[in-house]
Amino acid sequence: MVAWNNLDTLVSYKKLTELAKVDIKEAMTGEKGAERVKKYSVPMAEGMAYNFGAKQVDDDIIACLAELAEEAQLVDKYQELLNGEIINTGEGRMVLHQLCRGQLGTDVFEGEVNKRTFYSDVQKAIAEFANKVHAGEIVAEDGQPYNTVVQIGIGGSDLGPRALYLALENWAKTNNTLKMEAKFISNVDPDDAAAVIKSTDLAHALFIVVSKSGTTLETLTNETFVKNALVAAGLDPKKHMLACTSATSPLAQGEDYMAAFFMDNFIGGRFSSSSSVGGAVLSLAFGPEVFGAILDGAHESDKTAQNADIWANPAMMDALIGVYERTVLGHATTAVLPYSQALIRFPAHLQQLDMESNGKSVNRYGEPVNYQTGPIIFGEPGTNGQHSFYQLMHQGTTIIPAQFVGFKESQIGMDDVIEGSTSQAKLKANVAAQIVAFACGKDDEDKNKEFKGGRPSSIIIGDQLTPRSLGAFLAHFENKIMFQGFTWNVNSFDQEGVQLGKVLAKKVLAKDTDGALAVYSDLLEI
């Protein structure tokens, strides 16, 4: 059995706080800097690597992080999760998103149902449906094929699938596997749904309503909004609507859907890209094989996360360096900076994944913790960010650790040599330059032009952003965040912080307000 203890009760944590801090500028300068960068690298699935040469650590700190991993039983806890223990204690649920990607623990059952079989069967049903749509066996009212798929969902039903779609849209076009364009409706702002409806060929569009509970206000509202538009266009909603929901939700009982693809309570929204939530829209957009490749890549990451050796477990190394930065060094924010335009919405997905999972002040038992937990995450693709907020990162009064991402090759492969180098070479040169600029800085007599350095960063390096490497990349972060939650002893799998706003919004709509809330309602003319 594993023991769930607060971070500040662990011997290795106390030791960690007492170890000498590293001067990154000094450590990264000259030949010893080169040696560090070569050495401080952990291989990832799908040929990628997590390099932390420019992080504020040294051999002693890493050795202590390894002790912490052991004392906190991180891999044992992960194994318990894989084996179907109730890891989400607040809601009394298993945590099974990894099981969508393959079996790594013992068989897991809900009642009589083997959950691996359940998830596989859902994937097969989606693949069969998608293949029929692509083959023209399932067609719209006019006998013509469907050409667009629109996901109606919010939060985890939107950010992850959208980030994955955008990450592979150009790859799919280039590799002739873009079967249908995908669009997304998320916000309850009527302009969001209206804009999509107005720009979509409704007669040949499939809409996927995604809500695990079947009660999400925004999603049900947008579903009705879309159905009204379909009816107004003389179309039959039953020929255009699919559902991704749990078997017990109101949506599952509806007869209004062409098909319903189930998920369950053991997969949180922000971890649901691997379930039918991501599977339906991505299989329809790219074909089931592409979605399968994403899952395969993710499964490879899940395997590496089982390694007890921190030097062979990139998610655990990344996680513990992050805990050190957040809780020992006190950096509240982390910037996620992919040098890949395709990853434009990945920072928004990671923002949810990380901040919703570990933005907690109580431990698994509901007791307040006395240390800092999950960081604030933000980011934009490079090189764009270099011409924007990097100014503060280089010369501001707050240190922001950075997580860079770079790929050796582009996705589309269209490139030109301009002034002696390709655009891809320029892109890569910039990410390499930024890491060293943040770490080493530059002295200058003019203090306005001085860079103090000492800004820590890591980089994930891959060959190319493909379905498999994207899956591995996604799972790396899911597993990193899981390990961090274990280390902070918080429940990374509930989200009670989203409830109060819902309750108050209902009161406003019911005109059941007083005090400040009533005044804001008046000011906004609700």
Next chain:
Amino acid sequence: MVAWNNLDTLVSYKKLTELAKVDIKEAMTGEKGAERVKKYSVPMAEGMAYNFGAKQVDDDIIACLAELAEEAQLVDKYQELLNGEIINTGEGRMVLHQLCRGQLGTDVFEGEVNKRTFYSDVQKAIAEFANKVHAGEIVAEDGQPYNTVVQIGIGGSDLGPRALYLALENWAKTNNTLKMEAKFISNVDPDDAAAVIKSTDLAHALFIVVSKSGTTLETLTNETFVKNALVAAGLDPKKHMLACTSATSPLAQGEDYMAAFFMDNFIGGRFSSSSSVGGAVLSLAFGPEVFGAILDGAHESDKTAQNADIWANPAMMDALIGVYERTVLGHATTAVLPYSQALIRFPAHLQQLDMESNGKSVNRYGEPVNYQTGPIIFGEPGTNGQHSFYQLMHQGTTIIPAQFVGFKESQIGMDDVIEGSTSQAKLKANVAAQIVAFACGKDDEDKNKEFKGGRPSSIIIGDQLTPRSLGAFLAHFENKIMFQGFTWNVNSFDQEGVQLGKVLAKKVLAKDTDGALAVYSDLLEI
């Protein structure tokens, strides 16, 4: 003459640090909370209002902020800026973006040239060109009209114009004033340019190359990338390329452009949306009248920023509350949360505007300051964020002050009553609910379901997001950030922190590296 002193030398600042802190939860509860929300509001231009009822301030603190505004001579400094003083000391330049929107100070000259006339003339030239394109008087090689305009620029040449375009795209469609679709190429990642090129009808596209210096690596690379694609498609680049640049830049001398619209050194990239940088693309996309309306709205904001009374100067009130939160209360991060899908990229623009302007550690004279300056800015539209990072904002270990935005009416006007309320009402109910939830929280025996409250926020409330209100909104933030820079005594108008990375990237491309930089170059196979 004004005096430029560090914040921590000011009497009113010392007093501010000593004033009792406000308990927001207590202050916002019950009828006194209602009174506060009614009272703590400053009218903005174009019928908007800045409401700070839920900020961690009280009458004493606001009175002290008013003293600070006076002691720091904020309005006097703004007037000097308007009058053409060298406010950007680091680069020895005037700061004139407000002059693009109208004359508020004395006449300003560069040599013999009246700068107001210069900016007006550029706007007229753009309007004339755009009108001819829209009227079919300027046409493509095949005699057909142009249908798409593509901005090639990065940083300030991209984020502001892109945010403004997206903010008005649906408004323009609804009001029949979308003349041409606009697209944007920014990143040096070849997949960015390639994706736009592949999805664009090149034969009928206009490309605007935007670089003040005419030397921006990414932009020149993407310009050549596009020209090569035009040539490969059998088209003449001279029939497709426009330039926005300074009169002295290499681009201005080129004969490769149909027209060049000038800007100058007195308008920084992040403040350039009001210049030809925003003017050309937005006038072509929406028509010159719409761009003119944006400028008019901004000009109204610029006027309110001249008021010495903090209760009549929303930008100054917003600025000083932000300084109080950052430097006295110590909150490093601010979330920008527009409840408007149209403002989806506005947080990214504000991120640049704020972090690049005030992310500085030295004062105007290049001397280190001993206090915290500009905050970290991030954000996403609501209600989307509620299902994502709001968890950490409600229950995490770090307090993140929030800046909400809400409009009474949607842009498109398509809406349905679902379960007794429209989508727009639901949207507004949610923003009202969030403000109160953050401020007041909720007690619960189960600490996992407890909300401590005490999270400060403000809201800007407007009737509808239109060209005029958008302009006023944009200028509000530009002026807020300017006042904050004055208060922190930093130069908000240079950006030396972006230089080092450029230098190192060039070294990488020239293979002139050693140490850590050489290893990263190898790992990335540059």
